[in-house]
Amino acid sequence: MSATSVQSGGEAFTDSFKLHSKNLLLQIAPLSHIVYGPENTSDESDFGFLIPELRFATPTTTRPQVIVTPLDETHIQLTIHCAKKHGLEIRIRSGGRDFEGASYISEDPFVILDLFKLNSITIDVKNATAWVQPAATLGKLYYQISKKSKTLAFPAWSTVGVGGHLSGGGYGALLRKYGLASDNVIDAKFIDVDGKILDRKSMGEDLFWALKGAGGGNFGVIVAFKIKLVAVPEKVTVFKVSRTLEQSATKLVHKWQYVAPSIHEDLTMALRINNVKSSQAGKQTISVGFESLFLGGTDRLLSLMQEKFPELGLVRKDCSEMSWIQSVVVLADIYPAGAPPEVLLNKTAAPKQYTKQKADYVEKPISVEGIEGLWKVFFEIGPESGAMHWTPCGGRMAETPESETPYPHRAGNIFMIYEAVYWNEKDGAVSQRHIDWVRKLYKYMTPFVAKNPRSSYFNYRDYDLGINSKGKTSYEEASVWGVNYFKDNFKRLAEVKAMVDPDDFFRSEQTIPPLSGECSTSLGI
CATH class of the missing domain: 3.30.43.10 (Uridine Diphospho-n-acetylenolpyruvylglucosamine Reductase, domain 2)
Known part of the structure; x- marks a missing residue:
């Protein structure tokens, strides 16, 4: 052009x-x-x-x-x-x-x-609800909740924007107790392809269902969410401890797979895996960070960990009791030690770096041999370049049907994996080497992760799964990538698309195409 x-x-x-x-x-x-x-x-x-x-x-x-x-x-x-x-x-x-x-x-x-100017928040403490516009950050939402109540919270990730996070699912440190962010959406304000302003009642339950996990941009423009706030104690406990290969990290990761998804739902214990420089010059090792939020005091946490995971060796000095809002700051991993909750109001830009990410879900524990092979893949890339985050499921996640929202990765999964690579050089060859590495990591994980389909997370879009063709894309073509994100929910989403945007005006490389005609049955259209 x-x-x-x-x-x-x-x-x-x-x-x-x-x-x-x-x-x-x-x-x-x-x-x-x-x-x-x-x-x-x-x-x-x-x-x-x-x-x-x-x-x-x-x-x-x-x-x-x-x-x-x-x-x-x-x-x-x-x-x-x-x-x-x-x-x-x-x-x-x-x-x-x-x-x-x-x-x-x-x-x-x-x-x-x-939508960055649409960032207002209105909190109703009496009814434990809030209306939030899409460009408000979760940090701002958390802070404003904390100014109104010390025992209310919202289950989502750290400090990213509300709009994309909630409409794509949204997991965080409270997911085992209260599920996803989208599980706690109770109304929405939405503008459709004809410019009509709709709420839950006027849009109908099918479209409202679709907006809670399949991304608002597939169907129109979300201008506000009404969310349900959840209860937390006045004091929670946080611990962040790291172990290297020399400190039995491999055995701890293997045991974690059996403990983290089945332990009491008040505890979400995630893993952060990085390759780092070893104390031996010129060598690398693996650092595994156990980053945890417990909805209760230190005594109860230590008792629980001693019973379920004594191998970690958690002791009182590793634990810090604090308010829930302080735990958000600590677990965000982007603020200096001792930073006050007010830092959550800083709407900082996303990090300026080169990255490529992928996602997986695991249904059965990975063997010690499989974990050791994973470390070998990490050693092929430079220190601090590769990363994996393992987030446990179980609890509320295991109790929610796959069809409850478009996000289907519920019962059967023991944890979710976020795979990433980072680099800073502009050189194209450097970029390609790093992208090739994360693809190799993804390929290595194939035997250990969910299959038929291999599941992925819509908020972690990955064009390697496939993209729509130019112009009109059929349901069958889009299913190549769509079932990875939505499994059996993809067909219902395509039927909703046909109902609200039949000409596919709202489209991108991975938007849901409209499905109508003989193939469409579940909505009766």
């Missing part, structure tokens, strides 16, 4: 947006503070363009023709209308963390709908 046609598309969209804004008497703010296009931007920095994954920050990466930063629902409705009118795709951003760039990259002419 020529530079002239790109500019014309952006100008046509902007002119259309202006016209409709004037007709609707929208005087909330100067249009130049909402729509950033060819006539009021000149370069990347003015354009407000942010690419957190440096793999995609290249001169050849296609830029959006327009960025819209809405202040309210009307601006979103206008964006949908004008994009449809001028043949532009919409990519929706809220938190900005996106492993494959689906929210800010497209090969076709597109508009970024950047």
